[in-house]
Structure formats: structure tokens, C-alpha cells
Amino acid sequence: MTNNHIGTAFEIIKDIATQLGWNYSHGQLTDMGLKAITVYPLCHATIQSVSLTDQTATIGMNIAIADVVNYLKTENEDQTLRTTYAEIGYTDNQNYAHILQNLYVAFTRELWAYEQTYFNQIQFARPISMTPFIEDDNDVLAGYTISLSITLINPWVTDGDCY
Numbered sequence: 315m316t317n318n319h320i321g322t323a324f325e326i327i328k329d330i331a332t333q334l335g336w337n338y339s340h341g342q343l344t345d346m347g348l349k350a351i352t353v354y355p356l357c358h359a360t361i362q363s364v365s366l367t368d369q370t371a372t373i374g375m376n377i378a379i380a381d382v383v384n385y386l387k388t389e390n391e392d393q394t395l396r397t398t399y400a401e402i403g404y405t406d407n408q409n410y411a412h413i414l415q416n417l418y419v420a421f422t423r424e425l426w427a428y429e430q431t432y433f434n435q436i437q438f439a440r441p442i443s444m445t446p447f448i449e450d451d452n453d454v455l456a457g458y459t460i461s462l463s464i465t466l467i468n469p470w471v472t473d474g475d476c477y
Contacts (some may be wrong), residue, residue, distance in 0.1 A: 338358075444458040
């Protein structure tokens with residue numbers, strides 16, 4: 315990692331997603347046809363803010379990580395996901411808690427490992443806020459929206475390496 319700019323922040327999240335075998339995207343989700351392809355598990359990043367000091371840049375990001383909730387074959391297997399969710403809510407025959415646990419553990423372990431590898435170049439501000447969600451669209455998704463601030467050496471310090 316030699317450049318210290320917004321692209322570096324995206325690169326960090328993309329590297330983590332790649333390491334985990336997740337699909338990565340960035341920008342506005344409405345610009346992408348996510349329903350046209352199978353994309354899960356998904357890691358999606360957007361830049362929210364950038365603030366500079368004399369030595370560092372802190373890049374605020376919103377990251378969404380999500381996977382599809384799978385229903386097991388039990389009492390409601392003949393119903394659609396929409397019907398099941400609307401009428402009876404989430405039941406014991408699905409794996410949303412397992413998905414939330416796996417996403418949480420995998421993502422945070424990779425964040426920690428990435429920070430340890432590049433400790434002199436990047437740091438993640440603590441606490442890292444992760445808000446779980448369950449979304450009912452054509453598929454039912456479980457995941458997190460994550461507020462992450464990444465502190466890098468700013469472009470003023472890198473002798474014009476980034477423009």
C-alpha cells in the first residue's frame with residue numbers, strides 16, 4: 315500500500331472482501347442491478363466523509379455486508395419467503411442468527427489482521443459500529459451496516475504521490 319487517498323480506503327475493503335470470498339462493490343447500490351446476478355455474500359462500501367489533519371486523513375465509510383437467509387425444510391416450506399416473513403416473522407427454521415454471527419466474526423477478524431499487517435500505515439478508529447439488519451426484498455438478507463473510519467497518512471505527507 316503506497317498511496318494514501320480515498321482509493322486506498324476502497325482497496326482495503328476490497329482486499330478484505332476478496333480474502334473472505336465475498337463479492338465487492340462500491341458506490342450507490344441503486345446504480346447497480348444487484349437482482350440481475352447472484353452477489354451474496356456481499357460487501358458494499360461508500361465514502362461518507364474525509365477529514366484532514368497536518369499528517370493524517372480520516373476517511374469515514376459506510377459498509378454493508380450481507381448474505382441470503384436460507385429456510386430449512388420444515389412447517390413453512392410451501393410458503394414464499396415474503397409470505398412467511400409477513401405473516402409469522404422469523405422462525406427457528408432459518409439461519410439468520412448464524413449468518414449474522416459468521417459475517418461479524420469473519421469481517422472483524424480480517425479488519426484486525428489487515429490493521430496488524432499495515433499498522434504503520436492505517437488504523438481503524440474504535441469503536442467500530444455494526445448495526446444488524448434483516449431485509450425482505452425478493453430474497454431475505456441478513457447483515458450489518460458498518461460505520462468505519464480509516465486513518466491514513468494524508469496526501470500532503472506522501473510528497474505528491476496521489477493527486
